[in-house]
Each structure stands twice: as structure tokens, then as C-alpha cells.
Amino acid sequence: xxxxxxxxxxxESTAALLLAEHDWLILTHQYPDGDTLGSAFALCxxxxxxxxxxxxxxNDEIPEKYExxxxxSTEDPFIPTHICAVDVADVKLLGAELxxxxxxxxxxxxxxxxSNTHYARHLLLKDxxxxxxxxxxxxxAMGVQPDxxxxxxxxxGISTDTGCFKYxxxxxLTHRMAAELMEVGIRSDMINRQMFDIKSRARIExxxxxxxxxxxxxxxxxxxxxxxxxxxxKANARENxxxxxxxxxxxxxxxxxxxMLREKATGGYKVSFRSGNHANASAVALQLGGGGHIAAxxxxxxxxxxxxxxxxxxxxxxxxxxxxxxVDR
Amino acid sequence: xxxxxxxxxxxESTAALLLAEHDWLILTHQYPDGDTLGSAFALCxxxxxxxxxxxxxxNDEIPEKYExxxxxSTEDPFIPTHICAVDVADVKLLGAELxxxxxxxxxxxxxxxxSNTHYARHLLLKDxxxxxxxxxxxxxAMGVQPDxxxxxxxxxGISTDTGCFKYxxxxxLTHRMAAELMEVGIRSDMINRQMFDIKSRARIExxxxxxxxxxxxxxxxxxxxxxxxxxxxKANARENxxxxxxxxxxxxxxxxxxxMLREKATGGYKVSFRSGNHANASAVALQLGGGGHIAAxxxxxxxxxxxxxxxxxxxxxxxxxxxxxxVDR
Numbered sequence: 001x002x003x004x005x006x007x008x009x010x011x012e013s014t015a016a017l018l019l020a021e022h023d024w025l026i027l028t029h030q031y032p033d034g035d036t037l038g039s040a041f042a043l044c045x046x047x048x049x050x051x052x053x054x055x056x057x058x059n060d061e062i063p064e065k066y067e068x069x070x071x072x073s074t075e076d077p078f079i080p081t082h083i084c085a086v087d088v089a090d091v092k093l094l095g096a097e098l099x100x101x102x103x104x105x106x107x108x109x110x111x112x113x114x115s116n117t118h119y120a121r122h123l124l125l126k127d128x129x130x131x132x133x134x135x136x137x138x139x140x141a142m143g144v145q146p147d148x149x150x151x152x153x154x155x156x157g158i159s160t161d162t163g164c165f166k167y168x169x170x171x172x173l174t175h176r177m178a179a180e181l182m183e184v185g186i187r188s189d190m191i192n193r194q195m196f197d198i199k200s201r202a203r204i205e206x207x208x209x210x211x212x213x214x215x216x217x218x219x220x221x222x223x224x225x226x227x228x229x230x231x232x233x234k235a236n237a238r239e240n241x242x243x244x245x246x247x248x249x250x251x252x253x254x255x256x257x258x259x260m261l262r263e264k265a266t267g268g269y270k271v272s273f274r275s276g277n278h279a280n281a282s283a284v285a286l287q288l289g290g291g292g293h294i295a296a297x298x299x300x301x302x303x304x305x306x307x308x309x310x311x312x313x314x315x316x317x318x319x320x321x322x323x324x325x326x327v328d329r
Numbered sequence: 330x331x332x333x334x335x336x337x338x339x340x341e342s343t344a345a346l347l348l349a350e351h352d353w354l355i356l357t358h359q360y361p362d363g364d365t366l367g368s369a370f371a372l373c374x375x376x377x378x379x380x381x382x383x384x385x386x387x388n389d390e391i392p393e394k395y396e397x398x399x400x401x402s403t404e405d406p407f408i409p410t411h412i413c414a415v416d417v418a419d420v421k422l423l424g425a426e427l428x429x430x431x432x433x434x435x436x437x438x439x440x441x442x443x444s445n446t447h448y449a450r451h452l453l454l455k456d457x458x459x460x461x462x463x464x465x466x467x468x469x470a471m472g473v474q475p476d477x478x479x480x481x482x483x484x485x486g487i488s489t490d491t492g493c494f495k496y497x498x499x500x501x502l503t504h505r506m507a508a509e510l511m512e513v514g515i516r517s518d519m520i521n522r523q524m525f526d527i528k529s530r531a532r533i534e535x536x537x538x539x540x541x542x543x544x545x546x547x548x549x550x551x552x553x554x555x556x557x558x559x560x561x562x563k564a565n566a567r568e569n570x571x572x573x574x575x576x577x578x579x580x581x582x583x584x585x586x587x588x589m590l591r592e593k594a595t596g597g598y599k600v601s602f603r604s605g606n607h608a609n610a611s612a613v614a615l616q617l618g619g620g621g622h623i624a625a626x627x628x629x630x631x632x633x634x635x636x637x638x639x640x641x642x643x644x645x646x647x648x649x650x651x652x653x654x655x656v657d658r
Contacts, residue, residue, distance in 0.1 A: 176508045
């Protein structure tokens with residue numbers, strides 16, 4: 001659904017376009033994360049430092065842990081004449097309300113998702129680890145020297161989208177830009193503690209119950225962790241308490257395939273598979289009508305009990321993963 | 330106990346000294362970690378690439394997860410005439426056997442601990458995030474272009490000593506050096522998965538039991554997590570399964586002071602305190618005859634039960650941490 005009316009932009013032409021207008025409304029994607037928020041607030045402040053009016057709008061409530069970012073945005077009221085979306089790959093990802101209001105009039109999109117659907121009039125797309133890295137180049141091209149607030153916002157985007165420089169999308173350029181931002185004198189350790197260390201009590205409680213019910217199969221090469229509605233209720237966990245739960249089983253020594261079985265409110269289970277070098281998660285998901293990538297895939301099993309779901313998952317794994325049963329059994 | 334016979338070295342004079350001799354034995358500290366091993370194997374390979382003979386020796390067994398580093402060392406037999414210690418702050422930290430054999434004849438020490446006791450004849454000491462960063466400068470000064478094996482060894486040292494660039498000891502230079510090493514084409518995501526993601530089953534089991542017995546006090550501002558001999562036995566955990574356990578209580582939302590009470594084989598408890606911006610861990614530890622830093626401190630409580638230890642710890646916290654009890658109680 002690429003739009004032939006969409007103009008591909010360079011960093012320089014993007015900076016020129018931003019500076020050519022006076023009032024910018026900056027949109028993030030729904031269920032906002034560190035990259036969309038960091039990119040948005042950094043760009044907002046850079047525009048304000050050049051005397052423009054700018055404001056960040058998000059379809060959903062901004063999680064508390066990102067509060068330090070919002071201070072980068074002053075609240076001067078204005079009627080926005082131009083709209084810019086950051087880190088938003090598809091207009092649907094703006095969220096219902098923002099899509100309804102602005103979906104058909106996005107002047108500019110800055111994004112790092114190669115899957116971007118070219119819904120905006122102008123698109124700056126670069127295959128970087130984070131949109132914040134592109135925004136850093138744009139801010140520079142606007143002639144703005146990143147201050148502490150801009151640098152902390154951009155660092156937040158880079159750090160969160162790379163799992164604190166741990167994921168395979170981290171490049172030499174990622175580290176060079178982090179170095180540049182750290183030279184501004186940012187509170188990188190505070191930011192990373194906020195982003196990666198702090199867990200809610202509900203999350204700890206949920207993790208504890210899920211790990212307690214985790215079972216191992218195939219000589220410990222398969223770990224299946226259930227997350228039931230009952231657990232979620234007992235832990236009194238909300239959606240964002242679930243973040244980063246599915247990789248846990250795969251992080252256990254000797255596990256080839258880690259499985260999370262999350263019970264759905266409508267019955268049945270949402271299944272997520274994680275694998276290392278020994279197995280192909282998507283091959284397993286395919287067996288059950290799902291799909292995904294080699295390292296991470298998923299499927300849905302409707303109207304089955306936990307036992308049935310476990311049996312179906314194990315059957316699929318034994319079919320799709322050669323050698324998962326040790327030869328000497 | 331600084332030794333006035335110890336000569337302070339520069340990166341250049343260290344490189345010259347290394348190249349001036351032919352046979353080098355490289356010593357790590359006991360209970361080796363990623364920085365001492367990464368520094369040692371990188372230096373070993375750099376020496377071998379310049380036609381020198383070198384070998385790495387460690388007092389203890391090298392944990393399996395570091396195995397990919399050892400491939401950097403070929404096993405040409407030789408009688409070592411010169412000894413270099415890397416990342417070893419005190420001769421005692423070599424471990425009993427190595428200290429006995431080599432303690433009084435260390436020709437060179439390369440280290441980043443400002444607490445280094447100047448036990449070696451020559452010392453290259455720099456206040457960097459990791460000894461591996463100093464070794465990178467030395468390797469360069471030796472005229473060696475880091476290859477994949479050297480780069481992966483040095484990256485391992487930098488990444489592990491900074492908690493994957495998360496700790497406050499991370500600097501712009503840390504990131505710049507990481508960028509340089511990544512340009513060599515290293516498997517940084519594999520390394521970081523090995524170092525930070527993989528947990529033993531014993532560790533998961535121990536974590537689960539410890540979290541289950543964790544209790545909250547002072548309106549959730551204090552979390553106390555016991556690790557008893559019974560748990561360690563049930564989980565069948567070894568010493569290295571304990572790594573990184575003590576920070577857990579502090580990582581829970583709303584917790585000012587996180588406490589781990591580890592039961593000692595000889596009776597009583599080893600207490601470790603972790604704190605954020607709201608409290609001073611060392612002030613608490615001092616109350617109980619211990620000490621440490623603002624963010625991390627500890628003490629020992631001999632011949633007390635878990636209940637007695639908990640009571641003493643809470644009393645110390647209430648004394649040393651103003652406002653830990655909410656005002657409206």
C-alpha cells in the first residue's frame with residue numbers, strides 16, 4: 001500500500017521542511033515506547049529552540065517511567081498547521097483517535113521501520129537501530145546543538161530500542177551516537193535504571209507464579225511457562241506488567257525453545273516461541289497455523305485447556321525441531 | 330601498602346616493555362570475570378600476533394560461558410620468563426596457588442582499579458570503565474590491529490564491567506571503543522546473550538524461592554529477601570548462581586532500600602544493602618558495624634536467626650533513613 005504521492009526525504013531536506021513551517025504537532029505511535037517518545041520530545045524541543053511552536057500528542061497515556069522526557073516539552077498553546085509522525089510505521093499505529101483526526105493529513109514522517117507504509121506526504125526513512133538516531137541527524141541539520149533534555153530524550157530512544165545496546169540491531173553508529181549524547185552530560189545510568197531495572201510488584205509477583213508453574217521437556221531443551229488469567233488476577237497485573245515476560249523460558253541454560261502460554265480472556269491460549277541457534281521458532285509456529293521470525297514466533301490456540309495446549313505445542317516442537325529429543329532416549 | 334619500587338607506566342612504555350621480552354605468562358584474578366579474562370586473552374593473542382609466546386593462567390576454573398574467549402589462545406609450550414597480571418588490584422586476588430607461585434615476581438600489571446596496591450614492578454593504571462579499555466590502547470600501541478578474536482575478548486571485558494553499558498561507570502569513551510570493536514565485525518549480540526541473558530536452572534529456582542519469601546516493610550520502601558542454606562540446597566545452586574541476586578529487591582518499584590539476607594554456613598547472615606536516590610546504603614550498614622558505598626553496602630550478623638536479623642536490619646534502616654516511614658503513620 002505504498003503511496004506514490006509520498007516524497008522520500010533526506011536528513012537535510014527534512015530539516016529544511018521543519019524549519020520552513022512555524023507550528024508543528026508531533027505524533028507518537030500508540031502504546032508509546034522509549035523510541036517514539038524520545039524522538040518526539042527531542043524534536044519538539046529542537047523546534048522550540050529555533051523559535052517554532054511544537055507539541056507532542058499521544059493516543060494513549062504516557063507511562064510514568066517516561067515522565068522525565070515530558071519536561072522537554074513546554075505547553076505553549078497554538079493551532080497546529082503541520083503534522084509530523086515519528087517512529088510510526090503505519091497510520092493505523094497512531095491509535096484510533098489520532099488516526100481519525102490526523103490520519104489523512106500527516107505532512108512528515110520520520111521512521112526507522114523498513115515496513116513503513118509511506119502514508120505521509122514526506123517520509124524520512126533510514127534503517128537505523130532507532131528513530132532517535134535519525135532525529136539526532138535531523139536536529140543537527142536544523143543547526144541545533146543537542147542540550148541535556150534533547151540528549152536524554154534521544155539516548156532513551158536509542159537505549160530502549162536496542163535493549164541497552166544488547167540486541168543484534170546495535171551497530172558501531174549506535175555506540176558513536178550514544179557517545180556523542182553522553183558527552184552532553186546526560187543521566188544515562190538513571191535512564192537505564194528506569195527503563196530496564198525497575199519492576200512493578202505486580203510484575204515480580206506474576207514472574208514468580210509463572211516460573212513456579214514452568215515445566216521442562218525434551219531433556220530440558222524445551223521450557224513451557226504458563227501465564228493464566230488467574231495468575232494475572234492474583235498478581236493484579238496490567239498489560240505493561242507483561243512486557244518482556246515471553247523471553248524468560250528461553251533464557252534458561254540448555255533451553256533450545258522457550259514457550260509462553262498466555263491464557264486469553266476469550267478462552268484458549270496465545271503462544272509465543274523464542275529460540276536460540278539450535279531451533280527455528282517460526283518453523284514450530286507454522287505447525288500450529290502461526291508464524292514469525294527464526295528467533296521469535298507465535299500462534300493462537302483457541303478453546304483448548306492448558307494441558308491440550310501443552311500437548312499440541314510439544315507435538316509441534318518434536319516435529320519441527322530435529323534432535324530436540326536426545327538420541328539416546 | 331604502596332610499593333615505592335613500582336614503576337608507573339604509560340600506554341606507550343607498557344607496549345614497549347611487552348614487545349621487549351619474548352615469553353609472557355598472563356595472570357587473571359581469582360573467580361575470573363569477563364574483564365580479567367577478556368583483557369588476558371586479548372593481550373595473549375596480540376603478543377602471539379607479534380611473534381611472542383604467551384599463555385593465560387587462572388587460579389580457578391574458567392566458567393563455561395567464557396569458553397569462546399579461550400580460543401584466542403594457542404597452546405605453544407614455553408617456559409615463561411616474564412609475568413603480567415591484568416585486572417588484578419591486589420596480589421592476594423590472584424588466588425592462593427598463583428600468589429604462591431608468582432606473587433613476588435609480577436613484572437607488569439595492567440589495571441583499572443584505583444585501589445590497586447602497586448604490587449607489580451611496573452604498573453599501567455587508568456581509571457577506565459574496564460581494564461579491557463586500557464588493553465585496547467596497549468594493543469594499538471603495540472602496532473596490532475585488533476582482529477575478530479581480540480575485538481570479541483575486549484568487547485566482553487567492556488560489556489561485562491559496565492553491565493552492558495548500563496552502569497554509571499559507562500563513559501563516552503566506553504561507547505567509542507565499543508564502536509571501534511564492533512567495526513571489526515564481532516558477535517556482540519551472541520556475547521551479550523551469553524553474559525546477561527542465560528541463567529542456570531538452579532539460579533531460576535533459587536530466584537523463585539527467594540522472591541517467594543521476600544517481604545515488604547515501611548509502606549513498600551523496604552524489601553528484604555532471604556537466601557537461606559535450605560534454599561541454596563534445594564535449588565542445588567553453586568556460588569556463581571548467586572551472581573547479581575542482591576540487587577533484585579531494590580529493582581522493585583517504590584523500594585528505597587533493598588536488602589538480601591544470605592545465611593552463612595557458619596550461622597548468622599551476610600547482609601547486603603542496595604539503595605537508590607532516596608537512601609544511603611552505607612549509612613545503614615554502618616549502624617550494624619558494616620560499610621560500603623552510598624548505593625551498595627553490607628555487613629555481617631553472626632549467630633542470629635532470620636527473624637532477629639530482619640528486626641536488626643529494620644531498626645538500622647529506620648534510624649539511618651529519614652522519611653522511610655511515611656509521615657502519616
